[in-house]
Every structure is written in C-alpha cells, then in structure tokens.
Amino acid sequence: MTALELRGVSKVYGEGPTEVHALREVNLSVDAGDLVAVMGPSGSGKSTLLTIAGSLEDPTAGEVLVGGLALSGLSRNDRARLRRRSIGYVFQDFNLLAGLTAVENVALPLELDGIAAKKAQASGLAALEQLGLSDQGSRFPDQLSGGERQRVAIARAVVGDRRLLLADEPSGALDSVNGEAVMRLMRAACRRGVAGVVVTHDAQLASWADRVVFLRDGRVVDQTSPPLGPESLLQPTPSQ
Amino acid sequence: MTVRHALLALLSEGPKYGLQLRQEFEARTGEVWPLNVGQVYTTLQRLERDGLIESDDAEDGPQRGFRITPEGEEELSEWLRTPPDLSSPPRDxxxxxxxxxxxxxxxxxxxxxxxxxxxxxxxxxxxxxxxxxxxxxxxxxxxxxxxxxxxxxxxxxxxxxxxxxxxxxxxxIPGPASTNGSPGPLPRRGRRVGVRR
The missing domain is CATH 1.10.287 (Helix Hairpins)
Structure with missing residues (x-):
C-alpha cells in the first residue's frame, strides 16, 4: 500500500526577482514498511519536501496523498487530525518541550487528539519502553543525554498508530554510534509497517534506507536500485 | 592487515593450536577475511623460525600447540603502535x-x-x-x-x-565554464581550476 505519494509537487517561495524554486515537479512514492532516504546538499529542497509531505506546508503545484487521501481535498481540521494521528516527525534538534517529562512529551500528540490523559500516558510509556527508555519516563529533557533525547523524539513520532514517519537529519549532532541507533529504531518502526522518509546529506545515514532518492536544485535527479544481496560483498579474497 | 601479526595477537592471549588460530582469526575479523589452513601453518613456521613463537614437542599436525615468546610480544607491541603508511596518496x-x-x-x-x-x-x-x-x-x-x-x-x-x-x-567565472563538458584548463600545481583567487 502506498503510504505517501507526491505527484508533480512544486514549491515556489517569493515572487518576481526574489522567486525561489525550492521544488520542481517532484514525484515520490513510499510504500508502507519502506524506508526511503532523500539525499541532497544544503539548499536542494530536502526540508521543503518533508514539510510538504507532512502537510505542514502546501505545495504551489501538484498533489500530496497520505494513505491514499489527497491533502488538498481535506478541510483544515481534517488535515490537522491527520497530522496528529497518522504522521510522526523527528527533527534534527529534537524539539522536545522542556517543561514536560519524557513520557508527557511522548503522550502529548495523543492528548491533543482528545485521548484521555491516563490512556495517552500508558501509550507514551509503551513507546518509551520499545526504545529502551522505560526508566526515563519521569525525567525532563535536560536530564537526558543527547542520544536519549533523540530516542524520546522518535518515541513521540511513533506513538499511537502512526503510519508515516518523517525525519529531518534525525541523527542531528549525535556521534556515529548514536546516529546508528537512531536509524536502527527507524528501521524497526518500518518493519512494523510504518512508511519512513529520512532527509539527509549524510550517505551513512541514507544507506540505512531501502531506496535513496537524490535531490538536486529541487529536482529528483536519480535514485538507487534495489540493493544486491549482501553476499556479493563477501567474495573470498585471500588475506595477505 | 598482516596474518603474521594477527596470529601473534591471538597467541598473546595464551597458547593455541593451528586450527584454533584460524577459526579465531576469522571470527575476530567478522569473517570478512577468510584464511586457508596452509597459510596459517606457513606463517606459523616463519614466526617460529624468527623466534617470535615456540611450539611444543608434538609433531606437525593439529595437535601441535604454539605460544608467543618475549621477542614476539615485543614485535607485536611495536607493530600495533606503528602507524600504517598513509603519507603518499594512492593514484585515485x-x-x-x-x-x-x-x-x-x-x-x-x-x-x-x-x-x-x-x-x-x-x-x-x-x-x-x-x-x-x-x-x-x-x-x-x-x-x-x-x-x-x-x-x-x-x-x-x-x-x-x-x-x-x-x-x-x-x-x-563568466566565459568558458569548464563544468559542463566544454574543455577547460587542466589543473596545474599552484593554480586552482576556475576558482577566483
């Protein structure tokens, strides 16, 4: 099933001489269970692609479908509900609320969606537990390490019944071992049937994806083929 | 990666047999470097000849055990601390x-x-x-x-x-750009291609 589809999406900021084409006729389709990386340098349109896919911004032209639903056909309220219920975001700088504990941060989207506080907290704890943070639920963000904060952010993104996980440079300023842990968690979420999109300039991060799409100057210019079996890497070579 | 020093490293943990050395070598290198038995025994013979390891009295074969000598430990320690030569870049x-x-x-x-x-x-x-x-x-x-x-x-x-x-x-740089296929100047030492100084 196609969880996310971008059809001929363009985005233009400003007009006249200050006009900037952030995206130009981008087509992208992500199936449930797939992890797709969008790789490109700064200014290639990666973050714009993600905010449009997540319905945080409207395209200038083209159509975005989430779970088969065209966003343009939804009312403002329906779109807000879709964002809260179906789409999880992971940002580079975590975006945790400092005044809330870890579990309160994770449960917040559910509570905003009208789920009773107790039930939301139980779901929040379950999500934290999945990420190995069951003991840290009552801590505030500034009492957690960088790696733990990012795991809380991922727990918040996957809590409840999210179908689409969108991540912008999700390993942020983490070291490579913690960055790898973040990608293992993203993959685990996809194995449970979530569709994931990671935008990054980092090839090591992108290499966790099933498919890597290359973005240049707002255009999709290329993508990787389905990877060969790993056995092709392990041809016996005599040691020296 | 030298098999010679890898075997010394494995023997620094204690005496071992040849087959055991081969298995441990492959396991420790994530089985990315397969090693044949002949290679193991040839290397062990050379190490023994150089006085870096000693063998027990058993005859050649799987029952023969090896242990590292003080000279071997010194050689291993020096090898570990010697940076590999990365100073001259390969022709890429x-x-x-x-x-x-x-x-x-x-x-x-x-x-x-x-x-x-x-x-x-x-x-x-x-x-x-x-x-x-x-x-x-x-x-x-x-x-x-x-x-x-x-x-x-x-x-x-x-x-x-x-x-x-x-x-x-x-x-x-206006004028003949060298990035779209039109011939530009070849890079020369002391001069960067197309970059304004």
Missing amino acids: ELVIKVLVALRVPGVDVHDLIQVHRRYLVQLMQQWTHLKQDAGEGDLGFALVVDAELFRIDSVVRWLDAAEGRLKRASTD
Whole structure:
C-alpha cells in the first residue's frame, strides 16, 4: 500500500526577482514498511519536501496523498487530525518541550487528539519502553543525554498508530554510534509497517534506507536500485 | 592487515593450536577475511623460525600447540603502535576520471559525479544491510563494516565537495565554464581550476 505519494509537487517561495524554486515537479512514492532516504546538499529542497509531505506546508503545484487521501481535498481540521494521528516527525534538534517529562512529551500528540490523559500516558510509556527508555519516563529533557533525547523524539513520532514517519537529519549532532541507533529504531518502526522518509546529506545515514532518492536544485535527479544481496560483498579474497 | 601479526595477537592471549588460530582469526575479523589452513601453518613456521613463537614437542599436525615468546610480544607491541603508511596518496582512479571529464567535450561532469555517487551509496546500502542483519552483538564484524562505510563515505563526501566546487566555479567565472563538458584548463600545481583567487 502506498503510504505517501507526491505527484508533480512544486514549491515556489517569493515572487518576481526574489522567486525561489525550492521544488520542481517532484514525484515520490513510499510504500508502507519502506524506508526511503532523500539525499541532497544544503539548499536542494530536502526540508521543503518533508514539510510538504507532512502537510505542514502546501505545495504551489501538484498533489500530496497520505494513505491514499489527497491533502488538498481535506478541510483544515481534517488535515490537522491527520497530522496528529497518522504522521510522526523527528527533527534534527529534537524539539522536545522542556517543561514536560519524557513520557508527557511522548503522550502529548495523543492528548491533543482528545485521548484521555491516563490512556495517552500508558501509550507514551509503551513507546518509551520499545526504545529502551522505560526508566526515563519521569525525567525532563535536560536530564537526558543527547542520544536519549533523540530516542524520546522518535518515541513521540511513533506513538499511537502512526503510519508515516518523517525525519529531518534525525541523527542531528549525535556521534556515529548514536546516529546508528537512531536509524536502527527507524528501521524497526518500518518493519512494523510504518512508511519512513529520512532527509539527509549524510550517505551513512541514507544507506540505512531501502531506496535513496537524490535531490538536486529541487529536482529528483536519480535514485538507487534495489540493493544486491549482501553476499556479493563477501567474495573470498585471500588475506595477505 | 598482516596474518603474521594477527596470529601473534591471538597467541598473546595464551597458547593455541593451528586450527584454533584460524577459526579465531576469522571470527575476530567478522569473517570478512577468510584464511586457508596452509597459510596459517606457513606463517606459523616463519614466526617460529624468527623466534617470535615456540611450539611444543608434538609433531606437525593439529595437535601441535604454539605460544608467543618475549621477542614476539615485543614485535607485536611495536607493530600495533606503528602507524600504517598513509603519507603518499594512492593514484585515485575516481579523481583522475573527474579531472579527465573536465576536458572531454560533451561530458556533463555533474552527471558523471552522480553516476559514481549512486554506485557508492548502493555499495554502502549493502554494507549497512549486512551490519543490520548481524545485529549489534558481533563487535569484530561491526568494526570491519564501519571501516568500509567510513572509507566509502569519504569518497562520497569528496564527490559532494567536488560538485560544490565546480558549481561555484561555473557561477563565479563568466566565459568558458569548464563544468559542463566544454574543455577547460587542466589543473596545474599552484593554480586552482576556475576558482577566483
């Protein structure tokens, strides 16, 4: 099933001489269970692609479908509900609320969606537990390490019944071992049937994806083929 | 990676048999470097000849045990602390291809860079899938795969940097741009291609 589809999406900021084409006729389709990386340098349109896919911004032209639903056909309220219920975001700088504990941060989207506080907290704890943070639920963000904060952010993104996980440079300023842990968690979420999109300039991060799409100057210019079996890497070579 | 020093390292943990050494060597290198038995015994013979290991009195064969000598420990310690020679860069085929492409009419260097970038990222995907399948428990394997990933990643980064530099050069300098296939000047020592100084 196609969880996310971008059809001929363009985005233009400003007009006249200050006009900037952030995206130009981008087509992208992500199936449930797939992890797709969008790789490109700064200014290639990666973050714009993600905010449009997540319905945080409207395209200038083209159509975005989430779970088969065209966003343009939804009312403002329906779109807000879709964002809260179906789409999880992971940002580079975590975006945790400092005044809330870890579990309160994770449960917040559910509570905003009208789920009773107790039930939301139980779901929040379950999500934290999945990420190995069951003991840290009552801590505030500034009492957690960088790696733990990012795991809380991922727990918040996957809590409840999210179908689409969108991540912008999700390993942020983490070291490579913690960055790898973040990608293992993203993959685990996809194995449970979530569709994931990671935008990054980092090839090591992108290499966790099933498919890597290359973005240049707002255009999709290329993508990787389905990877060969790993056995092709392990041809016996005599040691020296 | 020298088999000689790897065997010394394994013997520094205590006396071992030849077959055991082979198994442990493969296990510790994440089974990325297969080793044949003949290679193990030839290396052990040389190490013994050089006085770096000793064997017990048993005859040649699987029952023969080996242990490291003080000279062997010294050799191992010195080898571990000696940096490999990375001072003179190898003649890099990819760098040469990109430099040559600048001179070949009709070749879009950005397309060329993308062809290589895609290949390298696919290669990284394969390594990452291997690491993923192996889980986090196999330390030796994870270290070997990390080394490959960082090595390939450094090439991808060079391609990114090269593309950025070519793009800047083509917008900075009016006139004959060298990035879209029209022949530009060959790089010379002391002069950067197309970059305004």
